[in-house]
Amino acid sequence: MRLMDDLHAETLILRRASSALGERYSSGERVLYAKAAADLDELALRLGEIATLYNRGVGDRLASKHPELVVMTAAEIAAMLGDAVADTVAYLVDRAKAEALTLCGDTNAAAELMGRYV
Secondary structure (H helix, E strand, O other), rough: HHHHHHHHHHHHHHHHHHHHHHHHHOOOOOOOHHHHHHHHHHHHHHHHHHHHHHHHHHHHHHHHHHHOOOOOHHHHHHHHOHHHHHHHHHHHHHHHHHHHHOOOOOHHHHHHHHHOOO
C-alpha cells in the first residue's frame, strides 16, 4: 500500500509543518484558515482510517505472500516524519523569504536561496 502510505505521510507532514510554522511565527495560531486547517485535520484522520481498513482487509494477506511488502500502521507512519516535517518547515520559510526578496527586487538572492531545492 505504498501509495496510501505516501499520501498519508505527505498529509501528516503538511499538517505538522503548518502547526510548527504557527507556533514559531504566529504566536501559536494556525497559519491556515480555520476551514482549511479543519479540512486538513479531517483528511489526515480519514486517511489513517482507510490505511487501517486496508491493512486489515488486504495488507496483512499481501505481506504474508510477499515478504518485501511492509504493512505499516498510521501510528508507525506518523512516528517516522520528524525530519520530513523539519525539512518542510525550512522549505516554506525559505520560500517566503525568497518571495520577499523578489518583491524587493533582489531576484539573484532569491534564486540563490531557493537553488538548494532545485
